[in-house]
Amino acid sequence: MSDLDIDQLRTWEGREEVREDLLALSPAQALAATLDHDPETLAEGKVLPPLYHWLYFPFLTKESELAADGHAKKGGFMPPVPFPRRMFAGARVDYRGQLRIGARVQRVASIGSVTYKEGRSGRLVFVTVRYEISDSEGLKLVEEQDIAYRPATSSKAGPPPQQDPVPDADFSREVVPDERMLFRFSALTFNAHRIHYDLPYAQGEGYPALVVHGPLTAVLLADLVTRGTGALSLKHFSFRARSAFYLGDRIMLLGKRHGDRIELTAISDQRVAGLTANATLT
Numbered sequence: 001m002s003d004l005d006i007d008q009l010r011t012w013e014g015r016e017e018v019r020e021d022l023l024a025l026s027p028a029q030a031l032a033a034t035l036d037h038d039p040e041t042l043a044e045g046k047v048l049p050p051l052y053h054w055l056y057f058p059f060l061t062k063e064s065e066l067a068a069d070g071h072a073k074k075g076g077f078m079p080p081v082p083f084p085r086r087m088f089a090g091a092r093v094d095y096r097g098q099l100r101i102g103a104r105v106q107r108v109a110s111i112g113s114v115t116y117k118e119g120r121s122g123r124l125v126f127v128t129v130r131y132e133i134s135d136s137e138g139l140k141l142v143e144e145q146d147i148a149y150r151p152a153t154s155s156k157a158g159p160p161p162q163q164d165p166v167p168d169a170d171f172s173r174e175v176v177p178d179e180r181m182l183f184r185f186s187a188l189t190f191n192a193h194r195i196h197y198d199l200p201y202a203q204g205e206g207y208p209a210l211v212v213h214g215p216l217t218a219v220l221l222a223d224l225v226t227r228g229t230g231a232l233s234l235k236h237f238s239f240r241a242r243s244a245f246y247l248g249d250r251i252m253l254l255g256k257r258h259g260d261r262i263e264l265t266a267i268s269d270q271r272v273a274g275l276t277a278n279a280t281l282t
Contacts, residue, residue, distance in 0.1 A: 003082055009114045009125070012079035017109045019057050023048055025101050027055040027188055034184045035223050044102040050222040050234045050279075053099060053133060053141060054215055057107050058190035069201075070192035079114055081125045083149035085205060086193070088214045089126065090146045090240040095282070097140040098233055099133065105140075108132045112144065125149040153206045163271040167263070169254035171228030175220055176250050177212045185216045209246040217245060217275045221264040224253045225279045229262070239264075239277035 029039035031052060042049075061072040067084075074080040099105065112128040126148050133141040182196050194201040195211040202210055218239045225231060245251055250269040255262050264277040 004116065004123075004125070006114070006116045006125075009079045009081060012111045012127075013114055015077060015111045017077050018106065019109070020104065020106050021056045023053075023056060023099060023101050023103050023105060028052050028101055030184070031055060031188055031219070034181060034188065035220070042101060046101050047233050048099040048101055049226065049232065050095075050237055051093070051215075051219045053143075054219070055188055056105070060190070066192060070194045077109070077111075078129075078147075079111065079127060081114075081127065081149040083123070083125055083151045085150040085152060087148045087150070087241065088145065089148040090238070091143060091218070092236075092238040093141065093143045093234075094236050095141055095234055097137065099135065099140050103135045105133050105135050108134075121150075123151055164267060164273040166252070166267060166271060167254055167265050168256055169265075170257045171224065171255045173220075173224055173227065173253045174250060175253060177216070177245070177247060179210070179247065181216070182210060182212065182247065185213055185219075189213075189215070207244065207246070209248065212245040212247065212249065212251075212274075214239075214241045214244075214275065217251070217266050218277060220251075220253055221255075221266055221275065221277045222279065224255050224264065225262050225281075228255050229257070229281065231281050233282050234279050235260075235282045236280035237277065239275055241275050243272050243274045245274045 025042065025044055028042050028048060032042055033039045059072055065073055067073045069084060071086060110130050112130045115126045117124045117126065126146055129145045129147065131143040132139060186196050195205060195207060196213055197210065199210055222237055225234065245268060252267050254265045254267065260281040262279040264279060265273055266275040267273045
């Protein structure tokens, strides 16, 4: 660990950032269109669909302050973890009320913890970030995101993960992400991470193809809940990334209902579960 001073990185714990934004209609309609919905079903005053809050509060990093991978250079709000490979490993979202399109909101972001782990996949640093979003009526959403950092690798991706059983489902949908979908989602979230659009760069990080955004898969699963149950809002949504999906993968989105709780899985046609999630209906 000579290249990693975890105690120094932990001095970032508790760091806070407060920002304001407007839950504008246009980005929400654009994401609805990306998910193959009629964008005109959304309007000012309507409930913001689950996970659409990821469209707002983008990191408006100047071009000169971007790192080689397309993310902001570390050492500002996020700790300067020396590992270059970054992944959105999971999140837990609790809704305390309904966010509505057109509302002006405030987000308080804070670094919750910085931890070091070693496992079968190698060395990892996890940064957990907490977000609280409020409108004029009070707190409406609390989220914790787990961001994982890995050392660089020049090797190709290893053997494919072990096949997973296909779970039973009460409702399902198949999606095949293509370049257009990845481009739209990157643009809507102002995400310049090159693994999603720059094939030579992605291959240099050891990926066989362009990587489907983990948050995009999570949004697709949250959208599946709406399609399968008619629920326009949720009480809770959480997910864990298990394996990457790549451009052209046929992803089956599966939902199994247990009362007000929905178990969700995104699994490829190679029977690799890339992301699992849970949703609780209001």
